[in-house]
Amino acid sequence: MAHDVVIRGGQIVDGTGSEPRRADVAIQGDRIVSVGDVSEEAELVIDATGKIVTPGFVDLHSHMDAQVMWDPKASSPCWHGITTMLNGNCGLSLAPVRPEEASFLVKLLESVEDIPAAAILAGSRFAGGSFGDYLDTLDSLPMGINVASLVGHTAVRYLGMGDRSMEEGADPTEEELEVMRESVRGAMNAGAFGFSTSRSLVHSTPDGRKVPGTFAALEELMAFGRVIEEAGHGIFGWVSAVESGDPEPHRRDVEMMRRISLETGCAFTFAVVQIRDNPTLYRDILDQVDQANAEGARLSPQTEVRSVGVVVGLANITPFDQSVEWLALKELSIEERLEALRDPVRRAELVRAGNEVSTEGQLSMIHKLVVEDGDARYDFSDDSSLWAIAKRLGVSPADAFVDSLLESDGKASYIFPFANYDIEEVGRMLSDPHMLLGLADSGAHVGQICDTSFSTYFLNYWIGERGLLPLGEGIRKLTSEPAEFLGITDRGVLREGAFADINVIDLDALRVHPPEYVDDLPAGAFRYVQKASGYDYTLVNGRVFMKDGEYQGESPGSVLRSRSK
Numbered sequence: 001m002a003h004d005v006v007i008r009g010g011q012i013v014d015g016t017g018s019e020p021r022r023a024d025v026a027i028q029g030d031r032i033v034s035v036g037d038v039s040e041e042a043e044l045v046i047d048a049t050g051k052i053v054t055p056g057f058v059d060l061h062s063h064m065d066a067q068v069m070w071d072p073k074a075s076s077p078c079w080h081g082i083t084t085m086l087n088g089n090c091g092l093s094l095a096p097v098r099p100e101e102a103s104f105l106v107k108l109l110e111s112v113e114d115i116p117a118a119a120i121l122a123g124s125r126f127a128g129g130s131f132g133d134y135l136d137t138l139d140s141l142p143m144g145i146n147v148a149s150l151v152g153h154t155a156v157r158y159l160g161m162g163d164r165s166m167e168e169g170a171d172p173t174e175e176e177l178e179v180m181r182e183s184v185r186g187a188m189n190a191g192a193f194g195f196s197t198s199r200s201l202v203h204s205t206p207d208g209r210k211v212p213g214t215f216a217a218l219e220e221l222m223a224f225g226r227v228i229e230e231a232g233h234g235i236f237g238w239v240s241a242v243e244s245g246d247p248e249p250h251r252r253d254v255e256m257m258r259r260i261s262l263e264t265g266c267a268f269t270f271a272v273v274q275i276r277d278n279p280t281l282y283r284d285i286l287d288q289v290d291q292a293n294a295e296g297a298r299l300s301p302q303t304e305v306r307s308v309g310v311v312v313g314l315a316n317i318t319p320f321d322q323s324v325e326w327l328a329l330k331e332l333s334i335e336e337r338l339e340a341l342r343d344p345v346r347r348a349e350l351v352r353a354g355n356e357v358s359t360e361g362q363l364s365m366i367h368k369l370v371v372e373d374g375d376a377r378y379d380f381s382d383d384s385s386l387w388a389i390a391k392r393l394g395v396s397p398a399d400a401f402v403d404s405l406l407e408s409d410g411k412a413s414y415i416f417p418f419a420n421y422d423i424e425e426v427g428r429m430l431s432d433p434h435m436l437l438g439l440a441d442s443g444a445h446v447g448q449i450c451d452t453s454f455s456t457y458f459l460n461y462w463i464g465e466r467g468l469l470p471l472g473e474g475i476r477k478l479t480s481e482p483a484e485f486l487g488i489t490d491r492g493v494l495r496e497g498a499f500a501d502i503n504v505i506d507l508d509a510l511r512v513h514p515p516e517y518v519d520d521l522p523a524g525a526f527r528y529v530q531k532a533s534g535y536d537y538t539l540v541n542g543r544v545f546m547k548d549g550e551y552q553g554e555s556p557g558s559v560l561r562s563r564s565k
Helices: 099-113 117-123 131-139 153-166 174-190 218-231 247-264 281-294 324-329 334-342 344-357 386-393 397-407 423-430 454-465 471-478 480-485
Strands: 003-012 021-028 031-036 042-047 052-055 057-059 082-087 146-149 194-198 235-239 267-271 298-303 308-312 414-419 502-505 511-518 527-533 535-540 543-547
Touching: 003 031, 003 502, 052 471, 057 454, 057 480, 082 535, 099 117, 099 153, 131 146, 131 174, 153 174, 153 194, 174 194, 174 218, 194 218, 218 235, 218 247, 235 247, 247 267, 247 281, 247 298, 281 298, 281 423, 298 423, 324 344, 334 344, 334 397, 344 397, 386 397, 454 471, 454 511, 471 480
Parallel strands: 003 042, 003 052, 057 082, 082 146, 194 235, 235 267, 267 298
Antiparallel strands: 003 021, 021 031, 052 502, 308 414, 502 535, 511 527, 535 543
C-alpha cells in the first residue's frame, strides 16, 4: 500500500532517550504507521540521508494566545522545529472574560508581556466569553502548529472579583471564590491543560497596580489545585518573584507549591533563572525543590537554555538612549539613522552624547550577539562586552558601537543579558534532574527580547558543542519530556500510532540567525523575529509545514484539548 509520506534513510532519534538508529518513517494521514524498513512508495518521499529525524519540539512557555489568531505559521517558533506550544502562561489568558471587559485582558498582555494592544485588538478574533468559547474561536481559524492553553489567574480573578482582584490583602468571599472555581472547572472541562498564576512584582496593570492573583493566599490557590485534581488532568504554572535576589519570596513560593502538590497531586512548573542580584540563589531553590520532590511533591522548575536579555542595536534600543541625541534618532527610518551616523558632524555629536551618558559598569554588561560567521551566540565572556571591544580597538564605546553599525549596514546586534548571563551556571541548571526546558516567552516582549530559539540553541550549543547530554537524551528533553509533563502521550515520540509531528534536521547546517526587527504585526506594530538554518522539513500532523525555513502555506495544526476524567 502506498503511504502519504515516507521519510527515508535518516537517523531516527525517537524522543524516548534512545540513541540514533537508521530507519524509515511512514505516514498515513496524521499518524505514523511504521518506523523501520519501509519499502512501499509514497506520494511524498523525503530523503533524510545524513540527517536526523526527530519528533517535533514542544514549547512549554509561550504567549501567543492572540498571535495565533492572525499568524497561522506561528512565528518565530516555526523556524525552530516547534510543533506544539503552550499558551496562557504567567497567569495571563484571554478568557474567561465578559465581552464588555475583554479589553482589560488585552491591556494586561501589553503591560506585562509587551505585546502591543493595538496589534491584539486589530488581529484578534475573540470578543470575550468562556474559556471554551476562546478555544472554539481558535478551532475556527487556520493553525500551523498545535496549540495548547492554560487558563490564567488574572482572567479568573478579575471575573470573580472585579477591581478588588488587584488589591493587596483582598481575599475573595466564598461567593467570589465559587465563581472562580467554576470558571476554572469550566476551562478544564473545555480542554485547558491547567491553570497558571503570577506572583512577580514586575507584572503590573497599565495603571501600576499588580496583576490579579499576585497576592493570592494559599487557600485560594489550593482551591484551584483541587479543581485540577478533580478534573484528573492538568498542570499548575507558577511565576515567582524571578526579578528578586531576596531568597524569602522564592522560599515561600516553593513551600506553597509543595503544600498544594502534596495535598492535590498537582504537577507544578515555575521559572528558575540566574539573576544578577544573587547569582547562586537558583541553587538554593533547586535544593528546596529536591527536598519537596523527595517528600512526594511534583515540582518541575523551568529555565531558558541561554541568557535572557534585551536586544540592543540600531533598530530599537541602543546603549545610549538616555541622551536626547540618540533618542531623536528613533524618529527616523533605519536608512535615515544610518545616514546620520555617516555624517561626520552628526556622528561626532552622537559619539559625544553616547560617551557622556554611559559608564564602564553599564557597557560591560552589553555583549556582542552576532559573531563573525553571522551566528547569534549567547556564551558571553568579559571580552565580548561593548566596553571590552572598545578598549581592544583603542576607541571610545560609542565609536565602537557606531563603527559596528556602519560596517554591518545597521544590522549589528548586541544584548543586555539580565538573566542566565553566566553560561556555565546555565549548564548547571540544565543538568538538574527536575529541570524542564522552556521560558522561551514566544510572542512576548516583542520589541525587546527574542528567546524563542531555545530549541535550536540547545541542540547546536549544549548538545553539539558542549556535549552536555547524548543526542538521544537531548531530543527527549525537547520532545517527550515536555509532552508527557502536559499529559500528552501521542506526541513527542516517533512510534507507530503517534501523531506525525516530525523534524528532519541537518545538524551540520544548524545555526541560530541574529534577531531581525520587522513591522509585520497588525496595526503596523514592530517586533523581533529570529530564524534558523538546518531544519530541512517540519511536519505537523503528517503534512509539510516548513521546508528549508520557508512556510509552505499549509495549516495542519490542531487546537489541543486536555480532557477531564
